[in-house]
Amino acid sequence: MRTAVRVQGVVQGVGFRPFVYSLATSLGLGGLVGNDIDGVFAEVEGPPEAVSSFLLRLEKEAPPLARIERVTTAALGPTGSAAFAMAPSAAGGERRALVSADSATCADCLRELADPDDRRFGYPFINCTNCGPRFTIVRDVPYDRPLTTMSSFRMCHQCAAEYASPADRRFHAQPVCCPACGPRLRLLDATGAPLAGQQAGADPIAAAATLLRAGQVLAVKGIGGYHLAADAANEDAAAALRQRKHREDKPFAV
Ligand SMILES: [Zn+2]
Ligand SMILES: [Zn+2]
Structure with a gap:
């Protein structure tokens, strides 16, 4: 039998497709799995008991970061293929994926x-x-x-x-x-220019630590956004940060 499966909830960016892939292949099922704007879609094909085992374990063994809100299934005509593939992501339609x-x-x-x-x-x-x-x-x-x-x-x-x-x-x-x-890490001044004294191969973290110890305020850019850094025990550094953030009394989140 071949069954279409749709999974909604927080299922993108949590390793859900790799999880479906290894679950299906470990059960000897053919089919495919992919992301679309609605969540994760999959098709599984094999003996009925393997398909029901797949559906049971799909919810029970989902990756730790996943939050499944709904699983729906529909019967499809078997294609006879035993291969399992990662399908290209599908775009279009109403965006509902979390x-x-x-x-x-x-x-x-x-x-x-x-x-x-x-x-x-x-x-x-x-x-x-x-x-x-x-x-x-x-x-x-x-x-x-x-x-x-x-x-x-x-x-x-x-x-x-x-x-x-x-x-x-x-x-x-x-x-x-x-x-x-x-x-890669780079240490830049307030104008966005590489900081003088930062030789090629110099460790930007060590240089940043020196600046923090000297009472400077740093913005640390990660993949997703900025964190502000200052020596909280240094009154001048804390005052500079408060002034720049226009936050005279309210505590900062640490
Ligand atoms: Zn990790
Ligand atoms: Zn690489």
């Missing part, structure tokens, strides 16, 4: 971040299918790299291989990147 919020760096990524042998050692923009920026990089749905602020960063061959490999934990992670192909 995009996940940004998610803090997961334990696996933190482990890589701290591993001197990992190619993302110390890389501040590390992320994977289960963590990283989502809502703040999305320009439109369906949630796919060309419709995010990461579209201008072309994946290197290693990142592209991870993105394309169903067994990889970055399979279809839209913001996947590394020091070779992703955003």
Whole structure:
């Protein structure tokens, strides 16, 4: 039998397609899965018991960041194909897909971040299918790299291989990147010009720390937006930040 499945809720940017892909292939089902402006659509084909097992586990074992609001199914005519594919995203129609919020760096990524042998050692923009920026990089749905602020960063061959490999934990992670192909840290002055004294190869984080210790106010730009940084124990720095933000008394969120 072949069944069309539609999943609505927070199902984009949470690793839902890779999850459907591995669930279907582990059950020996053929079919496809894709994103559209309404959420995730899939078709699964195989023996009835495998299809019901798929539908049961689809909701029970969904990725941690997913929030399923509704699953609907419809019977289709079997095509006889046993292959399972990631379908291109479909556009058009009324936009109803919900995009996940940004998610803090997961334990696996933190482990890589701290591993001197990992190619993302110390890389501040590390992320994977289960963590990283989502809502703040999305320009439109369906949630796919060309419709995010990461579209201008072309994946290197290693990142592209991870993105394309169903067994990889970055399979279809839209913001996947590394020091070779992703955003890099730069230290700029208030006019946007590279800060004098920042030699090629100099560590912008060490230089930023020196500036903070000297009472400067910094804006730290991540993939998704800015954080303001100042030494809270330095009265002059805190006063400068308050003045620039026109916020004389109200506490800042830390
Ligand atoms: Zn992660
Ligand atoms: Zn890369």
